[in-house]
Amino acid sequence: MTDKELILSKIDLPIFRLIGEAADEVGVETYVVGGYVRDIFLGRLSKDIDVVAVGRGIDLARAVARKLGRKAHLAVFANFGTAQVKYGDIELEFVGARKESYRHDSRKPIVEDGTLEDDLSRRDFTINAMAVCLNPNRYGELVDRFDGLCDLDDMLLCTPLDPDITFSDDPLRMMRAIRFASQLPGFTILPRDMEAICRNAHRITEAVSAERVIEELNKIMMSPRPSIGLSLFEETGLMEHVFPELLALKGAETRDGIGHKDNLTHTYKVVDNLARHSDNLWLRWAALLHDIGKPRTKKFVAGQWTFHNHNFVGSKMLPAIFKRLRLPLDGKMRYVQKLVDLHMRPAALVDGGVTDSAVRRLLFEAGDEIEDLMMLCEADITSKNPDKVRKYIDNYALVRHKFRDIEEKDHVRNFQPPVSGEEIMQTFGLRPSRHVGTIKEAIKEAILDGVIPNEYDAARAFMLEKAAELGLQPIKQ
Template sequence: MNDALSAPLFRRIGRIADEKGLRAFVIGGYVRDHFLHRPCTDIDIVVVGSGIEVAEALGRELKTKVSVFKNFGTAMLRCDGWEVEFVGARKESYRADSRKPIVEDGTIEDDQLRRDFTINAMAFSLNAGTFGELVDPFDGMRDLENYIIRTPCDSDTTFSDDPLRMIRAIRFATQLGFDIEDETFEAIRRNRERIEIISQERIITEMNKIMLSPVPSIGFQLFDKSGLLELIFPELSTLKGVETRNGKAHKDNFLHTLKVLDNVALKSDNLYLRWAALLHDIGKPRTKAFDPRTGWSFHGHEVVGSKMIRPLFRKLKLPLGEQMKYVQKLVFLHLRPIVLSEEEVTDSAVRRLLFEAGDDIDELMTLCEADITSANDAKVKRFLHNFELVRRKLREIEEKDRIRNFQPPIDGELIMQTYGLAPCREVGMIKEVIKDAILDGTIQNDYDQAYALMEQVAAQYGLEKKE
């Protein structure tokens, strides 16, 4: 008995196919992940004939909805926590200027040949007479055992037909810890310019899967070695390299960034915290400067970098809402805890950091600790010790002053009502003085103290209360 097919669903599909005189197979990721002992909730069924016909028959038996996509010849239903997609076996051919294939009915062998990689081309038969038999014409099992990503047919044809497969090769290598076979990798290099016909939406879906991999730097190293990086993410590519003047060199900011990304990946599965790690130094190439006395500097790169986030997210087709603002904030603030750890940690500085970071303070600290990548162990140990002091101070200030996400007790509406003002510069100035006084510890985060300060500042501006 093939334990990959122990669920009754597979026998049921096989029986329906037999009744209709068709051959049916489970193919692709479900088969691959069974051998890799990875969970898989997506099941792809290939039918030599009409996949839609088998799906609709199964749907009637299970009394469940079947979504049919006639233009694509596919159907999908959900069953026992799985998403099961049916398609008829087909063969494909492509024109050089298009990603849209010319599709014809085909055999199971034709269908396996059109798959991207050998490890994704394996299939289990579901028909009663051959139930559970592995159909593996391209030695996908051998490649699984040797941790190899390889195309089932000519690699140039595979990648020219659907250039997204180049990125998928890198994604699978990153997710699984596999190597891309030499000829397959050289074909990626040869065909890299073809990536230009692929939509950004498809690219970012694969890139996010790389970002969520256990060691995401593998993917970006492969992008770089293949020549794809400068085509799909030139802003990251410009971080590469070391420049030396007068015997003074700066570090390779690309390699540093990948180390920070991996450090964050060890601590968090938060996709957008990982994006913040990848982009935290993105402003450095625009701010790089050399002073013969002090060497290289990147002053203000956190400000420049934070301003680059929105256009980058728009270009990459990443969401422009809260996720973008979160990354923007972390990039802008990523140096602040480092500065605090190098200086005496004052209550005022900690209050301001808490106020600006809000609920994201813990993730900001995770990013900042990941940013310590020095080869000097003593330096790393000193920084991490100082960061722990900053964390302790953050906890103390938060417990005492309730600063995180605080809103000053006096708002602009109250100021305008009290002094009969329309929105104006004076209202903003009074609000700013009250906020700064609370953050500096001059007054407590308290209504009465804030009100008294409002009266004091208003008097300086010659404002009188409205009767």
């Protein structure tokens, strides 16, 4: 199949024919551009349909909306010279061809009407700088002024213009280069462009909002092998400016002949292991951050390296990290905190023997996240020794089995003590006080320790016993 035949097979759709007809009526050249064209040749399904008119894109959008009828929803953004048409599950973005120039002292470009070549030259990469004509007399004709097809064949990511200009004009394109290298298997960044990213890395925090950066980083985290993008993030120097706490994990140190592993390399492996089993973005973030506290807790004591309480220290670091990176400070952050804090616990159960009390406590603290916690712990096994890996996997299988047995018997996951604080106050004629909290906590601890079953009658009897120790007696009803 020729390139023209491939293109026609993908754009022989009523919506594209209608856009072409509307373009002729308005009197403008019109092209579908960018990711949609790229994905035709990559064999990927693309939902992003960007349309460029060599003229007023808003006029074309209005004409298309009229032809589509009442079911079409038109939104015009006059200040930006763009418009959007939604029709069912189709979203069309319209813009007029334009050129941009930047003043050295401003992040905002000067935008002017331009030619198709002007418009394509301002795009991030050659593979995104191809266009397909939709006008009926040239329908399906490919415009590839910057050899994007060749770069697709060679699996190369490179800018249409001098990369220093492209990346300086919009530094977010450096993150986009890394994101595409991570999302598109086999694609690499052209060496000259890699060098340009390294030279311009400092611009990422000077000229780009944290919200835009984290959007690209999240896409890297959701790629099939996040380590590809994360390694490039580190190698180009961008990590140093965006995420210094993560970069602090880098390096293996040796003292008196005793060394520790490179915790950043280990972290990449953990994220990749996790990504093979889950597309939960926040579970992947927990994998990325699970050892974030190690640099602050590293010590060389009695001939060995220790990272005591790195899980606790790491969990306490997360609010500041999430706030700076503009990650959500709601339940998603608390979810990641919980997993970072608890990720050593299952291994401790394995090492110290699995007791019912320890299992109850972990089930209670992990709650509904227990399965995600175990997935993280299994991803944390990065040894190259297959026997050691198998040993840990088998041990974790034993822990999972114990979880099932304890939960079936004691129902401690997310449990509340069977006797409430209100009942304690009513029984002993108390107001909210330290005694109420003491009794309620004692009931909870007794259940978790297996002293009493997780049942009302046993909990009430224990309440009366504990209250007597505190010198309290039930009031007469």
